[in-house]
Amino acid sequence: MSQKRAPLVDPSKNLARFDGHVRIVGTGLLGASIGLALTGDGLDVALADASPSQLRLAVDYGAGRPAAETDDPDLIIVAVPPDVTADVIAAELERYPRAVVTDVASIKSEPFIELTRRGLDLTNYIGSHPMAGRERGGAISARADLFVGRPWVICRDESTPRQALALIEDLALDLGAVPIEMTPDEHDDAVGLISHVPQLVSSLLAARLVDAPDAALRLTGQGLRDTVRIASSQPELWVQILGANAAPVADVLTALRKDLDSVIDALEHPDARGSRRHLADAIAAGNIGVARLPGKHGQDQRFAQIVVMVDDRPGELGRLLTELGEINVNMEDLRLEHSPGTAVGLAEISVLPEVKQRTIEDLEARGWRIASV
């Protein structure tokens, strides 16, 4: 497939490099989003799903066509729940021996070990994991741009065939993602730390609210809301993920419990020598940890921000947006901040990083004041 690559449709985008046939098994959020993006690039995408109604929905949403008996796919993407991923990969490898097969499951060691145990020829299999998701699942929440700017882990070891690796890297790039190569173990340790442990910690914290007095909950602010946001995740999915990545998650939680023990000890003896220091150290260690996260915290990493000062008069914000259109800038997001009684509000607009400087210059030339860059 990489040999017969079509010319780029749009040199500004990294899209439509495939011209082979794609088959997607599982049309939930990830499968349907991949289908939407590849269909949008003009590819033939065949969809399969154990649930006929889910499949019909994904077809209706434009993620592809229903798979046919006569299909002869070049690339197969398995996007099914973790606990059936190995079975489906095995079935696809057997049914389509010519195709390269990947999966998007969020754990990579366990399926690989299971497939190896079955004695399958894994030359055509290469596991991957796009780090993208939404709070809502299903084809109904699918988005063609779900993967733009997101990391896409591709699992390789010394035996991984170069050609299969290149094909999956192209897939990730075509979808706008950033391919990152890791071994299955490196991947599972990493997601244990940055995804599975935060899920459990958020859930354990939220569980403390179950028996809380109503009056206490009325005081809830944004800090608690943010900390427990992911605690609304589905138990059915997470028990599969946690079960398949139990050891790395247990290791991190055990280290966290050691820190928790000494914080509790300091709180139980707040006037003991060293207790205050210990609490300050615990908060300071959190400062250091959160500062290591790439990019500005809490903001969409894909875009650059520009803060424009907008007079608090009717129509001024509309004029700003109209002029952004006139200077041909596509605004990706907008946040407003204004305090009643002040004469000026702040409009934080998000743009693609490459147009940030030009946008600032063009806006300033038109008399807009930029508050911070």
Added chain:
Amino acid sequence: MSQKRAPLVDPSKNLARFDGHVRIVGTGLLGASIGLALTGDGLDVALADASPSQLRLAVDYGAGRPAAETDDPDLIIVAVPPDVTADVIAAELERYPRAVVTDVASIKSEPFIELTRRGLDLTNYIGSHPMAGRERGGAISARADLFVGRPWVICRDESTPRQALALIEDLALDLGAVPIEMTPDEHDDAVGLISHVPQLVSSLLAARLVDAPDAALRLTGQGLRDTVRIASSQPELWVQILGANAAPVADVLTALRKDLDSVIDALEHPDARGSRRHLADAIAAGNIGVARLPGKHGQDQRFAQIVVMVDDRPGELGRLLTELGEINVNMEDLRLEHSPGTAVGLAEISVLPEVKQRTIEDLEARGWRIASV
């Protein structure tokens, strides 16, 4: 003061009910924000701060005038760090025996016990705690609307004088806040659960990132970012808060540790009978806890949301905002969501709840499609 209340300046707002003299001690974020709001209502606000430069900054920002020797305040608001709150309250009660004194410290039992221990007459003191804040501190971050729609705890017990209680309730209402009466112990248990424990849990989680491999951190998504956002809080402030509310926080953390222990046990024996069930129960308990939080999660509680479908053509969003101005609707916030390749984007606008229905009707009359209400 409540006897000589001026008529309401604007019947649509609950402002400017005071006409007495206000003194604010401590001109950080909270003190300066209260000063901004009351000055904006036309009140005489005298400011005092141990730091002359902080005081000058707050005066420059319009939070009030510097305090004078001849001042004779009716209401004193103490907004200093927790560990000096009791000292400052005692000094103010002694210096201005005629004034009602409140404070805004985030712990309420310890200062009250300390003041009682000193044998002071506390008839004129009533503690309070506005549940508002920002990530940035200082007068430079002050906002007159910081308290709008936020809970404002007012601490009472059977000996609290009615008149002082009414005065502080009026203050909270004048600033747009929602007064909530609690005893000091009820308050401290509540904020231990919904503020202090989340802070420590977020910090302990973020501390796990200190030694993480760079490659793992590159995979960070929004879930981890949200969960550790408050871990960037100041150790200096938090060690005072935690030290003053140690017992309630230790109780909640001890209960959380019990849950954590059994999650670790399940992960260490993932194939043991009941382990999967136990993990699913832990996630499900988090679901129940987070569902108890009032309002839609993660959204600003003060506003109602309207989702408008906007054609993906230049100028359409500008036209929407211009027309919102024409129908006299003040947009408080705007979020955009659009998927490349689709013909329509979604603009989620936030408005005051009381204008939501009218806005929908006026927009529909002008041909806009409302996506969900």
